Amino acid sequence: MSKCDKCIVRKFNVFHFLNSGELKELSNTKVSKVYNKGDVLFEEGEHLNGVYCVRHGIAKLSKLSNNGRDQIVKFVSNGEVLGQRSVIAQEPANLTAVAVNDMNVCFIPKNYIIENLERNPKFSYEFLKDMAHDLKEADNVIVNMSQNPVKQRLAEVLLHLKESFGLDDDGYLLIKLSREDISNIVGTATESCIRLLSELKKEGYITTSGKKIMIKDISTLKQIARGILH
Amino acid sequence: MSKCDKCIVRKFNVFHFLNSGELKELSNTKVSKVYNKGDVLFEEGEHLNGVYCVRHGIAKLSKLSNNGRDQIVKFVSNGEVLGQRSVIAQEPANLTAVAVNDMNVCFIPKNYIIENLERNPKFSYEFLKDMAHDLKEADNVIVNMSQNPVKQRLAEVLLHLKESFGLDDDGYLLIKLSREDISNIVGTATESCIRLLSELKKEGYITTSGKKIMIKDISTLKQIARGILH
DNA sequence: CGGTGTTTTGACGTCGGTCAATATGTGTGG
DNA sequence: CCACACATATTGACCGACGTCAAAACACCG
Numbered sequence: 435m436s437k438c439d440k441c442i443v444r445k446f447n448v449f450h451f452l453n454s455g456e457l458k459e460l461s462n463t464k465v466s467k468v469y470n471k472g473d474v475l476f477e478e479g480e481h482l483n484g485v486y487c488v489r490h491g492i493a494k495l496s497k498l499s500n501n502g503r504d505q506i507v508k509f510v511s512n513g514e515v516l517g518q519r520s521v522i523a524q525e526p527a528n529l530t531a532v533a534v535n536d537m538n539v540c541f542i543p544k545n546y547i548i549e550n551l552e553r554n555p556k557f558s559y560e561f562l563k564d565m566a567h568d569l570k571e572a573d574n575v576i577v578n579m580s581q582n583p584v585k586q587r588l589a590e591v592l593l594h595l596k597e598s599f600g601l602d603d604d605g606y607l608l609i610k611l612s613r614e615d616i617s618n619i620v621g622t623a624t625e626s627c628i629r630l631l632s633e634l635k636k637e638g639y640i641t642t643s644g645k646k647i648m649i650k651d652i653s654t655l656k657q658i659a660r661g662i663l664h
Numbered sequence: 665m666s667k668c669d670k671c672i673v674r675k676f677n678v679f680h681f682l683n684s685g686e687l688k689e690l691s692n693t694k695v696s697k698v699y700n701k702g703d704v705l706f707e708e709g710e711h712l713n714g715v716y717c718v719r720h721g722i723a724k725l726s727k728l729s730n731n732g733r734d735q736i737v738k739f740v741s742n743g744e745v746l747g748q749r750s751v752i753a754q755e756p757a758n759l760t761a762v763a764v765n766d767m768n769v770c771f772i773p774k775n776y777i778i779e780n781l782e783r784n785p786k787f788s789y790e791f792l793k794d795m796a797h798d799l800k801e802a803d804n805v806i807v808n809m810s811q812n813p814v815k816q817r818l819a820e821v822l823l824h825l826k827e828s829f830g831l832d833d834d835g836y837l838l839i840k841l842s843r844e845d846i847s848n849i850v851g852t853a854t855e856s857c858i859r860l861l862s863e864l865k866k867e868g869y870i871t872t873s874g875k876k877i878m879i880k881d882i883s884t885l886k887q888i889a890r891g892i893l894h
Numbered sequence: 895c896g897g898t899g900t901t902t903t904g905a906c907g908t909c910g911g912t913c914a915a916t917a918t919g920t921g922t923g924g
Numbered sequence: 925c926c927a928c929a930c931a932t933a934t935t936g937a938c939c940g941a942c943g944t945c946a947a948a949a950c951a952c953c954g
Contacts, residue, residue: 499811500891507803523796528803558788565795566753572802573737573758579809580851581729621810623943661730853911
């Protein structure tokens with residue numbers, strides 16, 4: 435069992451303020467888990483007994499709309515924590531979490547979280563800041579989804595994927611998603627998404643090779659994402 | 665200056681756990697304010713020096729999209745608290761707050777909030793639960809906005825307005841909004857919204873009289889909101 | 895090699911946005 | 925109380941973006 439006080443990803447999340455005693459307790463209560471690409475971490479409506487701290491890998495958080503299509507709401511990767519909302523509100527999960535990659539995750543039982551929230555104001559404050567950030571992002575997504583055309587949203591998504599997950603050695607987006615996944619982020623039909631991708635390709639702003647996508651003209655893409663260009 | 669320990673709305677929000685000493689301090693630091701319909705409480709990008717506790721009235725929280733249209737993200741009314749996200753994250757406001765009604769509001773300075781967060785875990789926990797709830801709502805809105813057609817969203821909005829604010833003595837929705845406001849909630853052009861309202865009217869599910877809207881056939885409207893009927 | 899799943903392209907219809915004209919309020923001062 | 929100006933609501937006509945269905949091209953794998 436690896437020690438939490440040596441864990442690098444902890445530096446970037448709500449656990450970075452814990453003292454050595456609290457970290458030792460964390461090391462003892464946490465459980466390491468491995469998920470393979472496509473595995474479900476938890477599903478909408480499920481009751482969570484703890485949170486998931488991502489050591490390595492990427493998960494997508496999605497929700498089924500009442501018309502039967504998935505909407506991807508958010509990605510979570512190295513250092514980030516999953517399931518905090520449900521644990522804090524003591525409610526069933528509102529979203530489904532699926533591994534996009536092979537993942538290495540630490541599961542931290544609910545009790546540990548609750549107890550620390552009750553006695554450690556700094557810890558609570560970290561959680562609050564985290565959720566405040568998520569809330570701001572969510573509000574921004576609402577505005578974009580409801581007001582921007584699909585091409586603009588697609589451009590935003592591509593830029594966002596680059597910002598969040600970076601590039602591989604050849605300059606392609608590191609995260610590999612199916613066209614269906616991409617359209618489920620953008621909130622559109624798969625075919626529309628494909629069509630707009632090939633449009634962007636024809637215009638010379640991106641290149642694709644199988645699932646891999648490369649952004650070639652980032653500044654023009656930014657203009658499209660801002661609605662200045664179409 | 666009225667006393668917070670006698671305030672009814674406190675029972676419904678994050679302040680309901682404070683002890684009598686903390687409440688006395690709150691009474692002394694808070695400032696009562698009155699806003700008239702259309703007044704701006706704060707604007708996107710503005711730095712907030714505290715939170716607003718709504719004693720009476722309704723405010724709309726909106727954000728300007730990069731194509732120049734407003735998107736209403738959320739309403740806040742009696743007992744609810746405004747501006748908490750910005751104060752907690754110590755960031756400029758992400759949304760603009762405008763009074764929909766004449767309002768009676770208590771302004772609570774940032775320092776009071778921060779100090780209590782630092783020493784009172786129960787208080788922090790209340791904030792956390794509040795934000796967890798907001799976050800869930802926001803995620804649900806994202807899914808609806810990106811996946812549902814306008815008529816469905818309009819039906820949902822009407823039902824939501826009824827749930828949140830209730831009816832007046834004649835059975836009309838208590839909250840009075842312009843068509844433009846309604847379309848800014850639904851995320852559509854004003855004319856489209858008007859057209860769909862008159863469609864719902866022709867179909868007999870609602871009645872309108874000026875700005876006032878009455879829901880006549882709530883069960884059918886629910887079916888439309890769920891996408892079962894069109 | 896065929897079989898299965900994903901990506902791409904084509905054709906077509908419709909939902910919803912835009913512009914413009916008209917109607918209906920709503921408030922103001924006379 | 926009326927007349928005028930001005931805002932808001934409603935309706936019509938038109939068009940483009942986007943969703944849907946279907947077929948073809950391509951990839952991946954036993």
